[in-house]
Amino acid sequence: MMGATIDVDIGGTFTDCFVVWNDRYGKGKAPTTHYQASVGFKNAIVAAAESFGSSLEDLLADTDLIRYSTTIATNTLIEKTGPRLGLITTAGFEDVMLIGRGRQWADGLTPAEIRNQARAKKPEPLIPRNMIVGVRERIDFDGDVMVPLDRDQVLEKLQYLVNKGAMGFVVSLLWACMNPEHEREIRDIINEEYPDTYLGNMPIILSSDVSRKRGEYLRTTTCILDAYLHRDLAGQLTSLNEELLDDGYDKPLMIIHGTGGMSRLSHTAAVDTYNSGPVAGLLGGTEISRIYETPNVLITDVGGTSFDFGVITGGKAGFYDMFPTIERWRVQTPLLEVKTIGAGGGSIARVPETGSRITVGPQSAGSMPGPACYGLGGKEPTVTDADLVLGYIDPGYYLGGKKKLDPRKATRAIREKIADPLGIDVLEAAMSIKRVVDSTMGYEIFKEVVLKGYDPRDFVLLAYGGAGATHCCGFADALEVEKILTFPYSSVFCAFGGSVMDILSVYESTAPYAFYDHLTDSYFCEFEDFNHSVEEMLHLAFRDLKGQGLDVDQAVFTLELEMRYGTQHFTEYVESPRGLLASEDDSREICERFTEKYKSLYGESAAYPEGGIEVLSQRLKALYPVPHHEFPTYEPAGADPAAALKGTRGVCWDGLGLSDTRIYDAALLRCGNEVPGPAIIETDDTTCVLPEGWRYTLDRYLNGAIERVSEVK
Numbered sequence: 094m095m096g097a098t099i100d101v102d103i104g105g106t107f108t109d110c111f112v113v114w115n116d117r118y119g120k121g122k123a124p125t126t127h128y129q130a131s132v133g134f135k136n137a138i139v140a141a142a143e144s145f146g147s148s149l150e151d152l153l154a155d156t157d158l159i160r161y162s163t164t165i166a167t168n169t170l171i172e173k174t175g176p177r178l179g180l181i182t183t184a185g186f187e188d189v190m191l192i193g194r195g196r197q198w199a200d201g202l203t204p205a206e207i208r209n210q211a212r213a214k215k216p217e218p219l220i221p222r223n224m225i226v227g228v229r230e231r232i233d234f235d236g237d238v239m240v241p242l243d244r245d246q247v248l249e250k251l252q253y254l255v256n257k258g259a260m261g262f263v264v265s266l267l268w269a270c271m272n273p274e275h276e277r278e279i280r281d282i283i284n285e286e287y288p289d290t291y292l293g294n295m296p297i298i299l300s301s302d303v304s305r306k307r308g309e310y311l312r313t314t315t316c317i318l319d320a321y322l323h324r325d326l327a328g329q330l331t332s333l334n335e336e337l338l339d340d341g342y343d344k345p346l347m348i349i350h351g352t353g354g355m356s357r358l359s360h361t362a363a364v365d366t367y368n369s370g371p372v373a374g375l376l377g378g379t380e381i382s383r384i385y386e387t388p389n390v391l392i393t394d395v396g397g398t399s400f401d402f403g404v405i406t407g408g409k410a411g412f413y414d415m416f417p418t419i420e421r422w423r424v425q426t427p428l429l430e431v432k433t434i435g436a437g438g439g440s441i442a443r444v445p446e447t448g449s450r451i452t453v454g455p456q457s458a459g460s461m462p463g464p465a466c467y468g469l470g471g472k473e474p475t476v477t478d479a480d481l482v483l484g485y486i487d488p489g490y491y492l493g494g495k496k497k498l499d500p501r502k503a504t505r506a507i508r509e510k511i512a513d514p515l516g517i518d519v520l521e522a523a524m525s526i527k528r529v530v531d532s533t534m535g536y537e538i539f540k541e542v543v544l545k546g547y548d549p550r551d552f553v554l555l556a557y558g559g560a561g562a563t564h565c566c567g568f569a570d571a572l573e574v575e576k577i578l579t580f581p582y583s584s585v586f587c588a589f590g591g592s593v594m595d596i597l598s599v600y601e602s603t604a605p606y607a608f609y610d611h612l613t614d615s616y617f618c619e620f621e622d623f624n625h626s627v628e629e630m631l632h633l634a635f636r637d638l639k640g641q642g643l644d645v646d647q648a649v650f651t652l653e654l655e656m657r658y659g660t661q662h663f664t665e666y667v668e669s670p671r672g673l674l675a676s677e678d679d680s681r682e683i684c685e686r687f688t689e690k691y692k693s694l695y696g697e698s699a700a701y702p703e704g705g706i707e708v709l710s711q712r713l714k715a716l717y718p719v720p721h722h723e724f725p726t727y728e729p730a731g732a733d734p735a736a737a738l739k740g741t742r743g744v745c746w747d748g749l750g751l752s753d754t755r756i757y758d759a760a761l762l763r764c765g766n767e768v769p770g771p772a773i774i775e776t777d778d779t780t781c782v783l784p785e786g787w788r789y790t791l792d793r794y795l796n797g798a799i800e801r802v803s804e805v806k
Contacts, residue, residue, distance in 0.1 A: 096157035098722070099141070100591035101134055102370045103163045104396070109585035110137035111592050112145070113722040114152065119144035120585045122778070127168065131333040134161075135340075153342040158719070160591040162349040162369035163330075166322045170420045175321035176261050179254030180220045181247075181279060182313070183267040184227035189310055190317070191222060194423070201421035203435070203455060216421035219321050224257060226250040228279070236272030247282050255287075263320045265300035265313040270603055273301030296323055303362060304425040306710055307603040315364060315424040322363035330358055345641070347596070349373050353410060353429045354597025354716070357641045364426055367419050370587045371431040375403040375410045377590025378555050381578065382408045384724065384794065387553045391538060391574070392431075393565065394558040394586065398457040400436040400534050401558075403429075404545060412545065413666070427599055427712060434537055438477040438560045439464060442507075442526045444514045451511060451522075453530045465506035466498040474510050476560070478503035479526035482519060484744035484751060485563055485773065485782045493777025524748030531564055535571025542572075546694035549574060556799075557586035562774075562781035566799065579797040581759070584778040596717035598637055600630040601710060608656070609684045609706035616680040617708075624673045626711055627652060631672070634715035643717050653712040656687045659705035665690055666712065683708075726793040729765025737761035739775070746771055746784060762791045769802075 097114035103125055110121040121140030126133040135149065142152040169175055180190070194200070198215045199207050206213060228247050231240035254262070262283060269276045276299045283297050298320040304312045334346045345357045350365040351372050371394065378392035388408045394401040404412055410429055417428040435455020442453045453476065458464050462471035464478045466488070480486050481503045488498040504519055512522035542549045549572040556565035562579045569577055582589050604626045608617040617623075631650065638645050652669040667687045671679060684706050692700050737758050743751030757768055759776040767790045768774060770783035774797070783789050786803035 096155045097152060098158045098160070098592055099138060099152070099156055100160045100373075100588045101137060101162070102373060102585070102588040102591060103130055103133065103161075104370060104587075108133040108137040109588040110141040111582060111585050111588035112138075112141040112152070113592060114145060114155070116722075116725075117145070118582070118722065120582050120588070122585065125164075129332075130163065130329050131336050134333060135336070150341055153337070153340050156342055157344060158347065159337065159342065159344070160347045160349055160355060160594065161330075161333075162373045162587065162591055163326075163366055164370065166326060166363060166367045167420075169322050169325045170318075174325060175219065176324045177258050178220050178224065178261045178263055178317070178320055179257070179259035180225040180263045180265065180313075180317065181250065181254075182225065182227055182265050183231065184229050186267060186309070187225045187227045188222070190218060190220065190225070190313055194310060197423075200423050201418045205455075219317055220263065224254065224259065226253060230266060230275045232266065232268045232272045232275060234268055234271065236268065238272070238274065242275045242278050244278075244282065247279055248286070251283060251286060259295065261296045261298070261320050261323065263298050263300075263313075263317050265309070265316050267309060269299070269301040270305050270307055270312060273299065276301050296320065296327075298323065303364065305600075305602045306425045307605075308425065311423055311425045314422045315426055318419055318422060318424060319362055319364040322366075326363045326366060334358055349591050349594060350597075350599075351428045352426065352597075352599045353594075354599060354714075355591075355594055356596060356598055356637065360598075360637050360641055364419070364424065367426070368428060368431065371401045371403075371433070372429045373590035373594065374401065374557070374587040375405070375429055375431050375590065376594055377586055377592075378403065378405050379408060379410050380590075380593040380721070381555055385553070385578070389547070389552040391542070391549070391552045391554045391572075393534070393538070393554060393556055393561060393568070395534070395556070395560040395564055396437045396558045397439040397560075398435070398437050398459065399433050400537075401431050401433050402534075402538050402541070403431040404542060404547070404552075406545075406547065411666070415663070425601070427601060432537065432541055434533070436476075436530050436533055437558075438475065438480075440476050440530060441473045442475065442479070442511055442529070443473075444511055449515060451515075451525050451529050453526060453533065464503070466500065466503035467496075468499045468502060472506060474503070474506040474526065476526060476530050476564075478506055479523040480560075480563060480780075480782075482507060482523040482745075483527065484742060484754070486780055487742070487756075487775065490775060518748075520745050520750065521748045524745060527564070527567065531567030532571055534564065535568035538568065539572055553578060555580075557583035559584055559779055562779050562797070564782070566770075566782065566784050566787050569801075575801045577799040579779075579781060579799065581776070581795060593721050595719050596641070596643065598634060598715045600633055600713045600715070602626045602630055602713075604708060604711045606708045607659075607705060608680050608708050609702065611703050611705050616677045616684065617674075618677045618680065620674045623711075627672055627713065630711065630713040634713060638715060638717065647717060649716045649718070651714040651716070653714070654683065654687075654708045655710040655712065656683075656706060656708050658691075658701040659707055661701070661704065664709060665694070672713075724794050727764040727795060729793070730763035731765055732767040734762055734766040734768050736763070737766065742773075744771070744773060759797075764791055764793060764795060766791045 100111045102109045112119045121137045123136035230242040300316040303316045348361040349355045349369040351368040382390045390405040392403045412430040439457040440454035441456045462469040464475040465471045554577045653666045657664040739756045741753045744754035755772045757774045770787040772783045774781040790798045792798045
């Protein structure tokens with residue numbers, strides 16, 4: 094039997110832990126310690142160990158696998174704490190990063206910020222102009238060397254960067270994606286001048302190692318970000334790994350990637366860790382999709398500051414960001430798509446001076462001072478304050494009673510900032526805040542689903558995060574969704590998502606090919622270059638799998654092709670029926686798969702084979718399966734939930750007044766118990782708000798199934 098598995102997700106406020114041990118699971122939470130991530134990391138594991146009645150040492154001694162998703166990369170970018178870097182590029186192209194794309198000013202901005210163009214600015218470059226140098230060399234678009242690398246000039250420019258205080262080097266040369274020879278020569282020169290034995294040895298990041306796709310600007314931004322994040326990640330994660338060794342854990346530390354996979358610390362690029370927590374939650378949704386045999390799932394995570402959501406179709410998390418962006422920089426890393434908006438428990442409600450309607454977010458009160466009801470000095474009304482005033486949250490049972498809330502301060506903030514300016518009652522103002530945030534979340538999900546060619550009514554919604562169960566029925570109404578699932582581990586769902594992940598690495602290569610020519614009605618049949626590119630990615634995959642001590646024969650390889658109709662801008666990824674192509678029939682089948690997918694997304698009449706069909710790039714996925722915990726099932730104990738009834742309290746459902754509402758203790762509910770709305774179901778880390786027209790049932794997995802029992806009004 095496999096030993097314990099530990100999954101840790103470090104967020105901005107809390108570090109979450111999900112542990113599977115002896116066919117049971119436990120969870121733990123601890124405040125995130127920004128000064129040293131390993132402190133909060135270990136505290137969360139200690140809390141999870143206590144749920145088993147055990148100690149950290151005993152748990153680690155029987156642990157076979159630790160998986161970790163982190164926000165260190167995000168914090169480094171926000172706080173601009175990365176090292177001083179030098180960029181070496183092709184002579185004549187030193188200003189590419191400063192010029193940027195024509196619309197670079199909009200990258201990473203919210204729609205509201207984009208509309209306010211007068212205030213929009215380009216991001217400050219991570220490498221200033223005086224730390225960018227060009228060297229004489231040239232490789233053409235086919236990868237042929239046109240101008241050899243000038244070694245003496247490399248040495249001269251290298252010394253200049255060192256004298257300027259460079260603590261690392263980014264090497265990004267023109268067309269290095271087609272031939273990395275010159276980049277590797279520069280790396281060898283730097284290593285000769287500053288070998289490992291010197292204290293001044295500095296990391297060297299080659300663009301051809303980070304990305305093999307075309308696009309000089311995007312490849313360089315990806316490489317710069319990887320180098321900028323490298324030091325902080327390497328320092329903290331290496332230190333964490335050493336501490337785990339000291340505590341008795343002698344196996345590899347696995348790092349979760351924003352690409353949807355994970356690998357050992359020693360085989361992880363810094364840029365791959367970005368957004369890994371929300372992506373783990375998305376992949377947790379695919380496991381729920383499998384368990385419930387529900388192919389279409391919407392994942393929603395309502396936290397304190399943000400609202401994350403993603404789309405799963407066909408049981409797979411198959412949507413990647415079309416224009417992946419890390420903070421304010423577009424990149425070439427294939428990031429799984431999880432959308433984020435500024436809406437959560439700490440989102441601030443305001444009445445604009447120029448209008449009479451309430452806005453909620455994206456500004457947040459954060460955890461300090463936090464919502465007004467925290468009593469820590471916050472004066473602005475937030476969503477949490479509104480939930481408290483409406484009676485959804487018990488002020489004495491917030492976080493299981495660990496934190497007491499002050500209803501008077503919440504009421505005062507809403508009255509002064511919202512109710513009085515609008516000339517309405519406090520309850521009506523609080524209900525308006527709830528309705529605005531719910532409709533905002535619902536609209537964003539609706540827009541995303543419809544733009545992908547699907548109907549939200551065909552999906553099951555997963556609600557997690559601290560406030561997910563509180564607001565899920567509200568934004569489900571906007572979607573006309575019929576069923577919602579909540580979980581006893583909702584507050585650590587992203588950590589749970591890590592527990593169901595396999596070891597996965599993703600490799601990409603630019604490979605433009607014309608796969609179908611309408612004029613000649615012919616399909617692609619020149620396979621040598623195509624297969625060679627795939628074989629190169631397979632070679633890298635074999636190397637990385639063997640480097641992690643894994644059996645290549647147990648790995649599963651999947652080839653995806655980025656395709657489009659000729660002259661069109663937008664692309665779709667299609668899974669190839671085989672890795673290496675051998676006949677024109679293979680090309681025909683790939684084109685047919687693309688056409689079918691295109692029709693399913695955009696309609697029968699949208700297909701445009703007359704324009705030809707192109708393949709722009711290849712994506713190879715190397716997956717190594719890892720055993721997952723299978724949740725047990727339970728026999729129904731009857732529908733009556735009376736044993737879990739705690740009592741009643743006044744709750745506002747219409748904005749007009751408080752009504753006596755039944756309050757249930759989720760820990761006392763049993764399989765098969767049914768709770769009709771209106772009702773409140775409380776746990777120690779979240780509250781489920783169940784309006785009239787909905788029914789909550791504890792299902793055979795002990796998850797809460799919330800189903801609509803009346804029509805949407």
